[in-house]
Amino acid sequence: MPISHSFYNRLSRILPRVVEHYGTPFHIYDEIGIRETGQLLIEHFSAIPGFREYFAVKALPNPEILRIMKSMGFGFDCSSIAELILSRNTGSTGEELMFTSNNTRREEFLFACKDGGSILNLDDITLISKLTEIPELICFRYNPGSRRTGNSIIGNPEEAKYGVHHDQIVEAYQTMINLGSKRFGLHTMLASNERNYVYMVETAIMLLELAESISRELSIRFEFINIGGGFGIPYKPGDAPLDMIRMASEISQAFTRFKEKNGYMPKLYIESGRYMTxxxxxxxxxxxxxxxxxxxxxxxxxxxxxxxxxxxxxxxxxxxxxxxxxxxxxxxxxxxxxxxxxxxxxxxxxxxxxxxxxxxxxxxxxxxxxxxxxxxxxxxxxxxxxxxxxxxxxxxxxxxxxxxxxxxxxxxxxxxxxx
The missing domain is CATH 2.40.37.10 (Lyase, Ornithine Decarboxylase; Chain A, domain 1)
Incomplete structure (x- = not known):
């Protein structure tokens, strides 16, 4: 799908002068469009207190773009030391940063815990032994296996290298409880560039049901549910856009039902990269x-x-x-x-x-x-x-x-x- 008419109009008016000054090739980004999308996310999910977007730094790792995200109150989804450095250079620290890595080295965990730390989101139960310190707040990335299907970019969950096996997820949280963690989050990401809003709603419901089950078994509460990113955009003419309004409404309803049943509502975190920029x-x-x-x-x-x-x-x-x-x-x-x-x-x-x-x-x-x-x-x-x-x-x-x-x-x- 072509870029928005408003962006194209703004760009076309100035393009000859920009090319004359800078030459080609170049990528050019539209601050107005980025801010408008961010504001829409905030408005659509306003029914869930504590909602937060953690911008996926991998999508567009430029300091000026990250400063725009920071100014909107967003956090950052990081998967490497370089992405942590870029994000911290915006002044973000601690729980403004989510560190989700896979096949992670001990040195990376050490860096993630420095300078105010970050939320550690562990990709596998074996990574617990690599932690250089035990965080008060811990999160695990869940892989449901054959219980869900993925899409063509990430693949089906049981074939993906990401996430904790369903049969190990309770053990993972129990291990961290025994080691001293007291606060908990739950994360997954099962698709990329997904434009079917129902898929994302089902992902949120799946995590809420899992959180309820783990809470009941281990007597813990989850501070947040992170449904990851993967929100798609229509690249081709005729592609239907993601129905963000219906998606946000139905996810918000699911969180309300969870509160009615369990007496509390976790925060909702998302990790949009492509959708944002x-x-x-x-x-x-x-x-x-x-x-x-x-x-x-x-x-x-x-x-x-x-x-x-x-x-x-x-x-x-x-x-x-x-x-x-x-x-x-x-x-x-x-x-x-x-x-x-x-x-x-x-x-x-x-x-x-x-x-x-x-x-x-x-x-x-x-x-x-x-x-x-x-x-x-x-x-x-x-x-x-x-x-x-x-x-x-x-x-x-x-x-x-x-x-x-x-x-x-x-x-x-x-x-x-x-x-």
Whole structure:
């Protein structure tokens, strides 16, 4: 689905000046759109006291974006030391941070507990032995196995590497109680880019029922239920959007029923990344080459180092040719980068208006898992990131990588182990 009309209108008015000043390629993000989405989440879940969004840092790990999230009162979902550092640099600490990792090293737990700590969300019962200290508040990521199905991105739960086995979840909490933990949360994440709101409601109900069962068996209360992220966005024209209003309403009703039955209501946490920023970003590139062989290829000045999703997942991203929005799509072409891989394609056999060298192409919905998933294979460098501020100014929030950056790790003191 194309980026919002309001974002496109704001961007199109200034795009020639932005390109003249910064050049291409670049990702550009829309602060107004991000804030509007965040405010809608707050409003939709207002019936659950203590509701909080923990922005999934992996989606768009840029300090300026994180500062926007912080200003809305959101916390951060982190899965690495680097993401913890980025989040702490916003001034966030303690229970404003959720550290969810898998196959985690002891050093990572040590770092997660430093500088005010974070909520530890353990992915497996065996990780308890790696804890460097016993936290007062502990959470476990639950994997229901065959009790639920997943989706094509994460896969079915029983095939996924994430989470504590159903038969071990009570033991996990009992172990932490014995070690001294006194406060508890429960987490899961079973799908990615899920646009069926019923699936997310069922996930919330599943966790509430599990929390009730564990509470009854161990005589504990859960402070929060975290249903994870995975809220989807419509990338393709005609894709139905996630019905957030109905989803929030039905989840809120489930929490109310839990309170009526159990005498208390846990807080609701979510970990939206894509939903928060995905539709509010675009990758702007320039057409630099046209090749006509067995197919027509339009070469652009970016490649998989800027946007990996089409090659990795076969993901669809809408493409608009700037200034030709109303021109008939009379051409069928692959839009490609210059990487030495044949899957380095932003679009395959896509109907587009006639494109000429120098035309600007806007690749939609790159505000999540776009720049963040970039890489340096083939010596390709990642592009700059820009932010379209609320006041209409455009700010550079990450410079493009340079050749010097690429070779930095080759600068080191000689170190030879003689055997």
């Amino acid at each position: 995905g539709p509010h970003g675009a990758l702007v590139v320039t057409a630099i080459n046209e090749k006509n062989t067995y197919r027509k290829y339009i070469g652009v000045d970016a490649c998989m180092s800027a946007l990996m999703r089409p090659a990795l997942y076969g993901a669809h991203h809408e493409i608009t040719v700037f200034g030709k929005e109303k021109i008939e799509k009379s051409m069928i072409a692959d839009v490609v980068g210059s990487l030495c891989e044949n899957n380095d394609k932003f679009a395959i056999q896509r109907p587009l208006p006639e494109i000429h060298t120098g035309d600007l192409l806007i690749i939609h919905d790159t505000g999540a898992h776009g720049h963040a998933m970039g890489f340096n294979y083939n010596g390709k460098l990642r592009p700059k990131e820009l932010l379209l501020r609320q006041d209409g100014d455009v700010e550079l929030i990450r410079r493009e990588e340079t050749i010097a950056d690429h070779f930095t790790t080759l600068e080191f003191e000689k170190d030879i182990l003689t055997l």
